[in-house]
Structure formats: C-alpha cells, structure tokens
Amino acid sequence: MWNYEKRLQFPVKITQPNAQLAQVIISQFGGPDGELAASMRYLSQRYTMPYNEVAGLLTDIGTEELAHMEMISAIVYQLTKNLSMEEIEKSGFDKYYVDHTLALWPQAAGGIPFNACVFQSKGDAITDLTEDLAAEQKARTTYDNILRLVHDQEVCDPIRFLRAREIVHFQRFGEALRIVQDKLDSKNFYAFNPEFDRCKC
Amino acid sequence: MSHKMNTEQENMLRNIGIVDFVTVEMTEYLDTHPFDREAMEYFNHYMRMKNQMMRDYAVKFGPLSLSVADTCSKEWKWALQPMPWEGGC
Numbered sequence: 001m002w003n004y005e006k007r008l009q010f011p012v013k014i015t016q017p018n019a020q021l022a023q024v025i026i027s028q029f030g031g032p033d034g035e036l037a038a039s040m041r042y043l044s045q046r047y048t049m050p051y052n053e054v055a056g057l058l059t060d061i062g063t064e065e066l067a068h069m070e071m072i073s074a075i076v077y078q079l080t081k082n083l084s085m086e087e088i089e090k091s092g093f094d095k096y097y098v099d100h101t102l103a104l105w106p107q108a109a110g111g112i113p114f115n116a117c118v119f120q121s122k123g124d125a126i127t128d129l130t131e132d133l134a135a136e137q138k139a140r141t142t143y144d145n146i147l148r149l150v151h152d153q154e155v156c157d158p159i160r161f162l163r164a165r166e167i168v169h170f171q172r173f174g175e176a177l178r179i180v181q182d183k184l185d186s187k188n189f190y191a192f193n194p195e196f197d198r199c200k201c
Numbered sequence: 202m203s204h205k206m207n208t209e210q211e212n213m214l215r216n217i218g219i220v221d222f223v224t225v226e227m228t229e230y231l232d233t234h235p236f237d238r239e240a241m242e243y244f245n246h247y248m249r250m251k252n253q254m255m256r257d258y259a260v261k262f263g264p265l266s267l268s269v270a271d272t273c274s275k276e277w278k279w280a281l282q283p284m285p286w287e288g289g290c
Binding site: 003004005006007008009010011012013014053056057060061064070073074077078168169172175176179 | 214215217218221222225226228229230232233234235264265266267268279282283284285286288
C-alpha cells in the first residue's frame, strides 16, 4: 500500500526548454539503468527475500525510486513544455513527437521502449543484492554521463541530487548483502539458497 | 498551466523537502541498523517536525497529503493543489 504526497522529493524548476537534452535524460525514466527499472527491480525482489530488514530496505528504496522517476519525468516534461514546431523539428524530437506528442513514455535515449528484461528478480538473495549493487553503480555512471552533457544549472541541480542517492543506495545494499552473508555459512555462502531451499544442508 | 507561488509558500515547501529528506535517509539507514538508538531519536525528531510542517502548510496553502486534507472547508482542496511537475515545487 502506498501514500502519495503532492510534491517532488527535490525541486525541479526549469525555465529554458531543451528538447535535445530531454531525449537524453528520458533514459533515466525508461532506459536500462533508469528509475522505473530500479523501482520495479526492488519492489519485485522483496516478496521472497527471507530477511525482514532486507525486504524492508528493498521496499523503502523501491519507494524512493518511484519519487526519482517522478523527478526525471518532471525534468523531461519541463524541458519539452511549450515547444514550437520548429524547435521540435530542429532538435530531432520529431521522432518521439510523432508517437507521443509531448506526453511522457518510458523509453531509453536511443528510442528503445522500456522492457522488464533490463532487470532481474532471480529469487536468490546474494544474486539479487549483487544485481542491486551493480544497478546503483550503472545509474550513477549514467548520471555522470548526463552531467557532462548538461550546462543548464536548473537541470544540473536535481540530476546531482539523484546521482548522490545512487551512492547512498549502493552503501545500503552493501550493508544488506553483509546482513545476508552473516546469516549464512561463511565457509560456503552458496551451500543453499535461503529464498528456496528449506534445509540448511 | 502554470501556478505562481509566493515566497512564503515556496520557502515552506522547500523546508518540508529538507526535513523529509532527513526522514528518508534515516529510514533507509535504520533498515540496516535497526538497533541504533541515536538514529531512532534523530528520525523521531525530524518526523515530528515534518508532520507539524505538513499541517501548517495545509492550513495556509492546502494539503500535500491526504492525511492532512481538511474536509471541513467548502471545497475539496486536495483536487485543487497544483501538480508537483508544474514547477511549483
């Protein structure tokens, strides 16, 4: 169950539209390392996670990722607001515009639609948490790449905030992996899968 | 559709964001450190502060959350709130 607050996690106030930049930043909405994939990954993995604190962490980080998805969507929305037909054609936004007008639709920067295959929910605690650690780093790299392309301070600020959150989540997932390993046999963490095998033999 | 906000509203919204950030950060920290009493006190302090700020904001500018939606007024203010992606906050 969820509650909605009618505010963004971090302010997004962009006064200068830039359709070219919007086409790059939209990757963090529906791209392979985007916020939609992040939230769906954690919120899918949590059900079979046998350790309460780790299932709780997946829920809380998965929830925060939904707020990040809303921030990215707000950035794309504001960057493409009130565009003229000339700007749409000149910026190369015409290919997106023909299918979606100025609406938000989850896709990668290269136009590839969002696909659940960009994440896994494997049903093995070590496997899933290792994927989660990688996912946070991949998103951090994407934000680093975006920051090299952005020169507008109003866009930089919320992107920097999101980048910093990837680093914090990496730290938390590292702690979660340690919690899982502490509950397993240190001589062989892979002796059994705590999400599936019933006996510890 | 754009919504002009006055400075007081913008400041209150920004302060709610700051205090809420502490509670989000502390929630995730406490998930992996559930016995850290100092962190729990820190969380409680900022959560109480946020709840009060949400109530104060609702009285002046309308509810940001259904938990502070006032049904005693003539109109359903929740529906009249600006959407957050419009650049108000």
